[in-house]
Amino acid sequence: MVTSVSSEPEAALVSTRLSEAGIQAISQRSIGGPEWGVSGARDVYVDEQDLVRAREVLKADEDVSEDELADLSEAAPDPLKDPNEGKPTR
Numbered sequence: 528m529v530t531s532v533s534s535e536p537e538a539a540l541v542s543t544r545l546s547e548a549g550i551q552a553i554s555q556r557s558i559g560g561p562e563w564g565v566s567g568a569r570d571v572y573v574d575e576q577d578l579v580r581a582r583e584v585l586k587a588d589e590d591v592s593e594d595e596l597a598d599l600s601e602a603a604p605d606p607l608k609d610p611n612e613g614k615p616t617r
Contacts, residue, residue: 531557534567534568534569535554539554541571541585542554544584548580548584550573550577551574
C-alpha cells in the first residue's frame, strides 16, 4: 500500500498522478461496504517494485504550496465551460 485517502475521487486522483509517472495503481475500499458510495477511505496499492518511486512521486506533490495549486487551478481550462460561449451562432 502506497497511501490511504478519504474517498474514491481522491483515490482516482492519486491513481491518475501515479499513472502519469508510469506507475500502475489500484484502489480498494478500506472501510465500510457499498452503502458508503464514493465516500469512505480507500487504500491505494502499487506493485512492490514501484513502491519507493510511487512514494517519491506523491511526496513531491505534497511539496506544492497552496498558492501554487491556486495558480495551476486558475490556469487550467474549465472542462465544463462551453468552448463556443460568446461566439456568434449560425
